[in-house]
Amino acid sequence: MKKTNTPLEETTELKDENGNTVSINPEPEKDSLKDDNLVDKKILKKYKVHWYHRIPYPVRALLIKYWFFGLNYFLFQMGLGSIDFFRASTTNTFAVSTLLLIFVSGFALGVFNDIFVYNILDVIEDVPGSKEPYVFFKSKKVYSLFINVFYGLVVGFLSMYLCGLLSQLVDPALESFWFREPLTAALVMFIVDGAFIGLKNLVVMIFRHFRPKETVYDD
Numbered sequence: 001m002k003k004t005n006t007p008l009e010e011t012t013e014l015k016d017e018n019g020n021t022v023s024i025n026p027e028p029e030k031d032s033l034k035d036d037n038l039v040d041k042k043i044l045k046k047y048k049v050h051w052y053h054r055i056p057y058p059v060r061a062l063l064i065k066y067w068f069f070g071l072n073y074f075l076f077q078m079g080l081g082s083i084d085f086f087r088a089s090t091t092n093t094f095a096v097s098t099l100l101l102i103f104v105s106g107f108a109l110g111v112f113n114d115i116f117v118y119n120i121l122d123v124i125e126d127v128p129g130s131k132e133p134y135v136f137f138k139s140k141k142v143y144s145l146f147i148n149v150f151y152g153l154v155v156g157f158l159s160m161y162l163c164g165l166l167s168q169l170v171d172p173a174l175e176s177f178w179f180r181e182p183l184t185a186a187l188v189m190f191i192v193d194g195a196f197i198g199l200k201n202l203v204v205m206i207f208r209h210f211r212p213k214e215t216v217y218d219d
Contacts, residue, residue: 057126061134064124065193068117069109070186076105077160077185106156109189110149114138118148136197155196159189 080086086097118138121131137147163179166188170178178184 053126057124057130060124061121061131064120065117065134066186066190068112069189069193070182072105072109072112073185073189074182076108077101078182080104102156102160103153106153107149108152109156110152111145113152114145114148133201134197136200155189155192159185159192162192163188
C-alpha cells in the first residue's frame with residue numbers, strides 16, 4: 001500500500017503517544033522574552049555610544065593636541081626652566097641655557113607626539129584614517145620616533161622664537177606674561193604645527209592627484 005503525505009493545516013491537532021496535544025507552531029514562552037541574557041551585557045557596553053563620541057572628531061583631535069602643547073610648555077619651559085641653572089644664567093651663558101632648554105622641550109615634544117598624541121588620535125578614531133590630517137608622520141617602525149623628535153625640535157625652536165618676538169611686541173619691557181605661559185605659548189606651537197601639517201597634507205593631496213591610477217583589467 002502506497003503511503004501518501006497529507007498536508008497539515010494550522011488547525012490540525014496532533015497528539016503524541018500519551019494522547020497529549022502537540023502544537024504545530026508553538027508560541028514562545030512569555031518568560032523567555034524577559035530573559036536579560038538574550039544579549040550579553042558586555043557586548044552592549046562595548047558598542048555603547050559614550051558622551052565624548054558625540055563631539056566631532058576634529059574637535060577632539062585638536063583639543064588633545066593643544067593640551068599636549070600646553071603640557072609640554074608647562075613641564076619644561078616653566079618647570080625645568082625654574083631650576084637655578086637656567087634662572088641664574090649670566091649674559092654669557094643666557095643664550096646657551098636658553099637653547100638647551102628649547103632643545104630639551106623640543107625633544108620631549110617629538111616623543112610626546114610619537115608615543116602619546118598620535119596613538120591617542122588613532123584610538124579615538126570614528127573611521128579608520130580620520131587622524132591622518134592631524135598627524136605629521138606616524139609609523140610602527142623605530143625610525144618614526146627619530147623623525148618625530150627632529151620634527152619636535154623644529155617646531156619647538158620656531159615656536160619659542162615666535163613667542164619671544166610676540167612677547168616683545170606686546171610688552172617691550174618683558175613684564176607681561178603673554179606668550180610666556182602655557183595657554184598662549186601652546187597656541188603658538190599649535191599654529192606652527194598646523195602650518196607644517198597643512199603643508200604636508202597639501203603635498204600628499206598633490207601627489208595623490210597626479211599619481212597614475214592603477215588600471216584593473218577584467219579577464
